[in-house]
Amino acid sequence: MQLELSERDYTDFSNLIYEKCGIYLHKGKRELLRARLAKVLRKHDFASVREYYSHLVGDQTGKELIQLLDSISTNLTFFFREPKHFDFLTNIAIPKLIRAKRVGAGKRLNLWCAGCSSGEEAYSIGITLLEKLSDSNLREVSILATDISTRMLNVAIRGVYGEEKVEKISYELRRRYFQKGVKNWEGFYRVKPALREAIEFRRLNLVEPFPFNTPFDIIFCRNVMIYFDKPTQEKLVNRFYNVLSKEGYFLIGHSESLTGIGHSFRYVQPSIYAK
Ligand SMILES: C[S@@+](CC[C@H](N)C(=O)[O-])C[C@H]1O[C@@H](n2cnc3c(N)ncnc32)[C@H](O)[C@@H]1O
Known part of the structure; x- marks a missing residue:
């Protein structure tokens, strides 16, 4: 069943996220928020969005919030971007x-x-x-x-990065700064200690x-x-x-x-x- 996100839920969560980490989830991001919350709720067995919200604001350790922010933030990046x-x-x-x-x-x-x-x-x-x-x-x-x-x-x-992540790095640099995985680590590269x-x-x-x-x-x-x-x-x-x-x-x-x-x-x- 699809998770329902009421206007109030959307406002409360987006205000909390804005206040805590500056990320501004405008109305166009409502679907993204809904999808990410659905995932968190499924993982943690909360009965409703409200129950999760109360748990979040009441959590003194801040750990719950870190997990929510983890699921909300966009993390796209790559080697030598720009x-x-x-x-x-x-x-x-x-x-x-x-x-x-x-x-x-x-x-x-x-x-x-x-x-x-x-x-x-x-x-x-x-x-x-x-x-x-x-x-x-x-x-x-x-x-x-x-x-x-x-x-x-x-x-x-x-x-440790998959081959597809490092393939754009020149062969020379890859050889100098990464260790190529073998056996179970085939297809992976590990950053060398000096780096x-x-x-x-x-x-x-x-x-x-x-x-x-x-x-x-x-x-x-x-x-x-x-x-x-x-x-x-x-x-x-x-x-x-x-x-x-x-x-x-x-x-x-x-x-x-x-x-x-x-x-x-x-x-x-x-x-x-x-x-
Ligand atoms: C799209 S990535 C950009 C990564 C890298 N700088 C690049 O250009 O490839 C955005 C990163 O900003 C981080 N971020 C978002 N809000 C943040 C905040 N309030 N404090 C610190 N990092 C934040 C996210 O967790 C995410 O990893």
Whole structure:
């Protein structure tokens, strides 16, 4: 039997989701919400949507909410998505930041991949950095990769991907950064330790205060803010500005823009901004 989602259910759930993680489920997303709730209800044996809602708001641990957000968020991602950004890192951003910060002379390059989903974006950033930096500089780099979804973060931390996910990575890079599975793992690739260890994966909800004040030299937040409304985007963009270093860069998805948002970033090229 199909799950019924009344107007009140839709309003309550979409308000709760908006309040907790900034994701704005407009009316066109009602069917998506209904389908995802039906799945959660089937899995957890709740008798009705109302019973689930009461359970959710009453849960002090926050675990139920994390599970709901996991099921609502869109996690599509892939290795070297929007390749122009990685060319920009290699040819412009990294050389410039190394010069500006004199990495290797005691300063550290800090990158943040905000909304990293299942890890492909963070590993692509890691590969680009490892390729560009000499061995002696590697210790001077740190990559933080965060997402609200614990389910996606677990995939990222595990670092095991099906062949179809890595097939677009050049043979050379695949050989250097991935271990090809054998026997039971045939058809899978595992991220090698040097790359895995270059990245720290952590759960972080972008609408909550950032739990750090380290300035970042490059922030990627691509294809995440599209799910937020303008006021949430504006607040977040300005918070990113505040944690970006003086010479830093801020990268958003190619289909996104900061038009209509009050901010102090300098435009560099489509979807790339500087402080
Ligand atoms: C479409 S994926 C984008 C992944 C990657 N950045 C890319 O461009 O390929 C969007 C990610 O944003 C995450 N997300 C959504 N709302 C979030 C929030 N409030 N805080 C942190 N991450 C969030 C989702 O869990 C999802 O993994």
